[in-house]
Amino acid sequence: MMTQSLLLTIALAPLLGSIIAGLLGKQVGKVGAHRVAIAGVGISFALSVWVLKLVAIDGESYNQQVYQWLQAGSLSLEVGFMVDALTAMMMVVVTFVSLMVHIYTIGYMHDDEGYARFFSYISLFTFSMLMLVMANNFMQLFFGWEAVGLVSYLLIGFWYKKPTAIYANLKAFLVNRVGDFGFLLGIAGVLMYAGSLDYVEVFAQAPTIAGQTMSIFSGYDWSVMSVICILLFIGAMGKSAQVPLHVWLPDSMEGPTPISALIHAATMVTAGIFMVTRMSPMFEFSETALSFVLVIGAITALFMGFLGLIQNDIKRVVAYSTLSQLGYMTVALGASAYAAGVFHLMTHAFFKALLFLGAGSVIIAMHHEQDIRKMGGLKKYMPITYWTGLIGSLALIGFPGFAGFFSKDSIIEAVHASDIAGSGFAYFSVVIGVFITALYSFRLFFMVFHGKERFDTHGGHAPHESPAVVTVPLILLAIPSVIAGFLIGNMVFGDFFGSSIFVLPQHDVLAHHAENYHGIMGFVWHGLQALPFWLAISGVATAYYLYMMKPDIPARLQQRFQLLYRVLENKYGFDDFNQKVFAGGSRFIGQMLWRVGDRVIIDGAVVNGTARMVGLASRLMRHVQSGYLYHYAFAMILGVLLLLTFFVA
Numbered sequence: 001m002m003t004q005s006l007l008l009t010i011a012l013a014p015l016l017g018s019i020i021a022g023l024l025g026k027q028v029g030k031v032g033a034h035r036v037a038i039a040g041v042g043i044s045f046a047l048s049v050w051v052l053k054l055v056a057i058d059g060e061s062y063n064q065q066v067y068q069w070l071q072a073g074s075l076s077l078e079v080g081f082m083v084d085a086l087t088a089m090m091m092v093v094v095t096f097v098s099l100m101v102h103i104y105t106i107g108y109m110h111d112d113e114g115y116a117r118f119f120s121y122i123s124l125f126t127f128s129m130l131m132l133v134m135a136n137n138f139m140q141l142f143f144g145w146e147a148v149g150l151v152s153y154l155l156i157g158f159w160y161k162k163p164t165a166i167y168a169n170l171k172a173f174l175v176n177r178v179g180d181f182g183f184l185l186g187i188a189g190v191l192m193y194a195g196s197l198d199y200v201e202v203f204a205q206a207p208t209i210a211g212q213t214m215s216i217f218s219g220y221d222w223s224v225m226s227v228i229c230i231l232l233f234i235g236a237m238g239k240s241a242q243v244p245l246h247v248w249l250p251d252s253m254e255g256p257t258p259i260s261a262l263i264h265a266a267t268m269v270t271a272g273i274f275m276v277t278r279m280s281p282m283f284e285f286s287e288t289a290l291s292f293v294l295v296i297g298a299i300t301a302l303f304m305g306f307l308g309l310i311q312n313d314i315k316r317v318v319a320y321s322t323l324s325q326l327g328y329m330t331v332a333l334g335a336s337a338y339a340a341g342v343f344h345l346m347t348h349a350f351f352k353a354l355l356f357l358g359a360g361s362v363i364i365a366m367h368h369e370q371d372i373r374k375m376g377g378l379k380k381y382m383p384i385t386y387w388t389g390l391i392g393s394l395a396l397i398g399f400p401g402f403a404g405f406f407s408k409d410s411i412i413e414a415v416h417a418s419d420i421a422g423s424g425f426a427y428f429s430v431v432i433g434v435f436i437t438a439l440y441s442f443r444l445f446f447m448v449f450h451g452k453e454r455f456d457t458h459g460g461h462a463p464h465e466s467p468a469v470v471t472v473p474l475i476l477l478a479i480p481s482v483i484a485g486f487l488i489g490n491m492v493f494g495d496f497f498g499s500s501i502f503v504l505p506q507h508d509v510l511a512h513h514a515e516n517y518h519g520i521m522g523f524v525w526h527g528l529q530a531l532p533f534w535l536a537i538s539g540v541a542t543a544y545y546l547y548m549m550k551p552d553i554p555a556r557l558q559q560r561f562q563l564l565y566r567v568l569e570n571k572y573g574f575d576d577f578n579q580k581v582f583a584g585g586s587r588f589i590g591q592m593l594w595r596v597g598d599r600v601i602i603d604g605a606v607v608n609g610t611a612r613m614v615g616l617a618s619r620l621m622r623h624v625q626s627g628y629l630y631h632y633a634f635a636m637i638l639g640v641l642l643l644l645t646f647f648v649a
Contacts, residue, residue: 179238236272294334301327438539
């Protein structure tokens with residue numbers, strides 16, 4: 001039976017591990033720090049699996065208040081849990097990936113002086129994400145939302161002696177504040193029109209709110225539901241790194257590799273996808289918001305994939321892959337294929353964590369070299385990393401039979417069936433994105449593991465396979481990267497999510513898709529005949545030809561298309577624009593406030609001006625205070641005359 005104490009244990013166990021590792025790290029030592037942190041997350045994972053069993057098999061659900069935090073008039077701010085199929089799935093994914101990252105960290109961060117502090121941070125990150133996904137109200141959702149943002153700031157800048165790390169974590173923090181401002185306005189809109197922050201109460205009023213309008217600019221009426229949903233999605237654009245608020249995510253690679261896996265696979269970047277899915281009873285009543293979501297996701301999926309083609313840092317290639325795949329999930333949400341979107345969220349969490357941790361294993365073997373142009377031929381040195389990396393890459397490109405194939409194909413088919421505004425562009429983007437994904441994924445794979453050896457052996461120390469604490473998590477993540485897709489029948493076309501997701505009949509593209517679903521083998525057979533499969537194969541073949549057979553061609557293409565290459569190298573100019581307009585504009589305003597406001601007005605007029613006026617008054621008063629009695633008598637008579645004149649008048 002699902003109880004409050006059970007759910008509190010799941011949420012608080014990582015927090016307890018974080019507190020012990022963080023505050024008592026010196027007392028418990030390195031071994032004690034990782035043991036308590038892993039134990040906390042391990043307990044959460046085991047109990048989350050039990051909760052998933054209670055929800056999926058026994059049909060239980062939970063929605064209750066834990067305690068009331070604040071009562072202000074009719075508004076009640078509470079801490080509470082809502083656990084249904086969507087929440088239970090997220091809890092298992094978050095805790096499993098986090099557990100693998102915790103174990104992996106023992107090997108990766110073994111010699112780091114901030115060992116205990118790192119375990120404290122990643123456990124706190126897990127607690128924050130659990131509070132977000134388990135929330136039953138907007139207040140608690142916002143708490144978890146901001147908490148994962150804060151801890152990501154600490155983790156991206158974990159190596160705080162590196163200027164690039166400090167720049168990256170500040171960039172992530174500021175960009176997310178932009179999105180969170182929109183998110184907070186959206187929550188304010190919910191409170192204003194629903195009078196409550198409780199999910200159930202707000203969702204019940206969604207049809208009524210959908211019929212209301214507001215006037216933001218005089219003479220123009222806006223749908224209240226469209227405004228609220230778009231504002232909420234702006235928050236998701238920050239957390240889930242959608243264009244144009246995507247710029248923080250590639251730079252987050254400045255943090256240690258384990259946190260790259262945790263942020264990009266199962267926690268922070270999936271928060272926005274989860275939030276929009278949870279808010280499906282609201283988004284369904286605004287086609288404007290759905291189209292906005294669809295187009296933003298399509299732009300992200302396609303154009304961020306292009307950037308992955310020119311990256312040479314092993315982690316940044318995988319990072320841009322994350323951006324592109326988040327675009328796929330967002331496209332699914334815009335097409336009302338929420339189940340397909342969160343299904344891809346789940347499968348992506350496994351194979352993307354696998355790819356990031358595999359990249360970390362390569363970095364360890366290469367003595368912290370991250371440039372793929374200085375690798376090659378690592379297959380014979382690192383067989384476990386090689387085979388698990390191959391599994392992750394095949395899952396990523398959607399090769400039939402692997403987890404990514406089922407989730408990505410269901411998204412593509414759902415978008416193809418959609419008829420809302422922007423669906424044509426979205427379908428084109430996700431289909432072309434298949435070829436791009438395969439090209440940059442196997443460019444990375446071939447350049448790292450195949451071809452001639454281009455690395456320095458560092459005094460005869462050849463690369464070697466990573467220790468078991470690194471390779472075991474790779475193997476455990478490779479398993480669901482293969483088999484998780486087999487759950488498609490229940491999770492996408494079945495009734496697994498039940499009332500967790502709300503879809504209006506006219507938007508139910510997955511119902512249309514389900515009519516043609518005839519089991520796993522039928523789905524695979526259909527996939528083998530579809531365009532995305534052949535595009536994926538073409539991408540792999542192109543990567544093999546360009547980087548294995550004719551490695552001189554990419555350099556010639558770069559010379560021939562220098563303008564296009566510079567556009568991609570400059571990341572479409574987003575960073576330059578932000579640096580010159582927003583950062584430069586902020587500095588200009590600051591300088592003007594200093595020069596005019598501080599120096600001229602405050603220092604010049606207020607401070608120094610007051611002193612000058614006092615001095616002037618003093619000089620005048622010196623002339624009046626002459627010491628002659630007849631001067632004082634004259635002043636007294638003049639004063640009496642003025643008073644008489646005032647009273648008579």
